[in-house]
Amino acid sequence: MQCVTIDPLAYKPSDPPELIGKLKPNQKLESARKIALGKIDGPEGLEIDRLGNIYAGTANGDIVRIQAGGDDPEWIANTGGRPLGIQLDAKGNLVVCDSYKGLLSIDTEGKIEVLTTESNGVPFAFTDDLDIARDGKIYFSDASFKFTQKEYLYDLLESRPYGRLLVYDPKNKTTTTLLEKLFFANGVALSKNEDFVLVNETYRYRITKYWLKGSKSGTSEIFIDNLPGFPDNITRSDNGEFYLALFTKRNSQMDNMHPSPWKKKFTSFLPKFLWPSPEPYGFVLRLSEKGEILESYQDPSGKNMRAITHAQKKGNTLYLGSLYSNWIGILDIKNQE
Numbered sequence: 001m002q003c004v005t006i007d008p009l010a011y012k013p014s015d016p017p018e019l020i021g022k023l024k025p026n027q028k029l030e031s032a033r034k035i036a037l038g039k040i041d042g043p044e045g046l047e048i049d050r051l052g053n054i055y056a057g058t059a060n061g062d063i064v065r066i067q068a069g070g071d072d073p074e075w076i077a078n079t080g081g082r083p084l085g086i087q088l089d090a091k092g093n094l095v096v097c098d099s100y101k102g103l104l105s106i107d108t109e110g111k112i113e114v115l116t117t118e119s120n121g122v123p124f125a126f127t128d129d130l131d132i133a134r135d136g137k138i139y140f141s142d143a144s145f146k147f148t149q150k151e152y153l154y155d156l157l158e159s160r161p162y163g164r165l166l167v168y169d170p171k172n173k174t175t176t177t178l179l180e181k182l183f184f185a186n187g188v189a190l191s192k193n194e195d196f197v198l199v200n201e202t203y204r205y206r207i208t209k210y211w212l213k214g215s216k217s218g219t220s221e222i223f224i225d226n227l228p229g230f231p232d233n234i235t236r237s238d239n240g241e242f243y244l245a246l247f248t249k250r251n252s253q254m255d256n257m258h259p260s261p262w263k264k265k266f267t268s269f270l271p272k273f274l275w276p277s278p279e280p281y282g283f284v285l286r287l288s289e290k291g292e293i294l295e296s297y298q299d300p301s302g303k304n305m306r307a308i309t310h311a312q313k314k315g316n317t318l319y320l321g322s323l324y325s326n327w328i329g330i331l332d333i334k335n336q337e
Contacts, residue, residue: 004151006158008264013205014226016250022293023228029282029299029308032320034327035071040064043321043328045085045129045233047094048314054328055094056321057083063094063106066328077110082149085129085188085233090136097127097140099149103168116168116175125162126152129233131190131197138168139178139197141185153275155184156203156254157264165199165210178210179220187233191289192240198223200231205250207231207291224291229283232309233321241294243311243318246283251276280306284318297331305329 019025036043043056052068061080064073081100089095094106095115102117102124115138117124125148130140144162147155155162163185165178179185179199186200195213200206209223229246236242253276257263267275280302286295297318299305310321313333320329 004147004154004268006154006265006268007160008157008261008268009159010259010261011159012259013250013255016205016252016255017226017228019228023296025300026296026298027300028297029284029305029320029329029331030301030303032299032305032318032329032331035330036066036073037071037327039071039326040073040328041326042323043325044309044323045083045097046310046312046319046321046328047086047088048312048319049088052314054319055086055088056328057086057096057098061098063096077106077112079104079106079112084127084149085140087130087132089132089138095130095132095138097130099126099128099143102127103130103138103140115170115173119164119166119175119177128186129188131188131236133190133194136170138170139188139190140166140168141182141188141199142166143184143186143202152184153272154268157268159183159203159258159264163201165197165208179208182208187231187235187245189234189236189242192236198234198242200234200244202230202232202247205229205231207234207244209291224287224293227285229281230278232323233311235310235312237313240289242287242289243313244285244287245308245311245320246285247307247309247323248278248281249283251278278307282306282308284308284311284320297333 042059047055054066063076081098085097096104103115124142126143128141128143142164161181163182183204184202186202205227206225207223232245282299282305284297316334318331
């Protein structure tokens with residue numbers, strides 16, 4: 001039995017936005033097809049190369065590739081942990097955020113190199129997601145320096161800011177903390193011009209912008225707040241727009257519990273099946289560079305696509321990953337925008 005002690009913080013979430021306008025429920029994700037069905041376990045993050053090959057990390061630590069147009073995962077390596085965010089660098093190496101092992105690099109032969117495991121003497125407990133700049137710097141998140149990947153729901157209950165946004169410079173092999181005190185630092189994405197980087201704060205339903213260039217360099221601000229669900233990974237398309245995966249809709253039971261630390265503490269001692277549970281729901285947002293919601297893709301029933309943790313556009317295709325799925329979703333969006 002897992003024994004985790006928490007010290008919950010009280011806070012009152014804003015009322016969630018109405019699902020109207022661009023957020024009005026639709027069935028766009030119901031037409032997504034599934035590949036590698038039953039052949040892959042938990043592809044939380046995805047990477048798609050210029051040929052259309054798909055790369056993913058799985059629940060047992062495997063890094064796999066699915067050939068463009070194919071259906072069978074090919075084994076590349078095993079990290080020995082739980083790989084989440086994954087991206088190719090300019091040399092063709094796969095850079096991986098492994099929640100337990102840190103920031104890793106995997107070469108074309110499958111050899112694994114540990115790039116970094118701490119910043120300012122504080123080890124990563126939950127290395128989560130990344131984006132790589134044109135100069136080779138790797139921007140990534142440590143969701144929580146206290147709770148591990150298996151304990152992420154305790155981070156939700158405690159509601160304290162243990163997350164960090166960091167950057168690793170492969171030229172001098174240094175790790176720098178850019179932002180601290182984030183509420184579950186999750187998805188990371190650079191802007192098209194790389195003048196800012198975004199980091200999702202899952203348990204505050206918001207995205208924070210950190211400026212890298214210009215007069216605001218080194219400062220941060222809210223990019224978009226009061227989202228309708230739990231933001232997970234975020235990716236940038238070629239035209240500079242962002243695709244945001246929402247794990248599920250907001251949970252009114254959880255929102256109503258947040259103002260009461262004792263209720264959250266009591267809940268932490270209960271079996272997990274008695275905790276507030278996420279509604280099966282497929283949800284992806286398309287955002288502008290200014291943080292405007294341009295479009296939503298939904299599966300309100302959750303019967304086809306649900307618990308989406310990654311959405312990435314390449315050409316006219318939206319690729320969908322999920323922490324708990326045994327498939328990768330493929331959606332043709334040519335006629336949807």
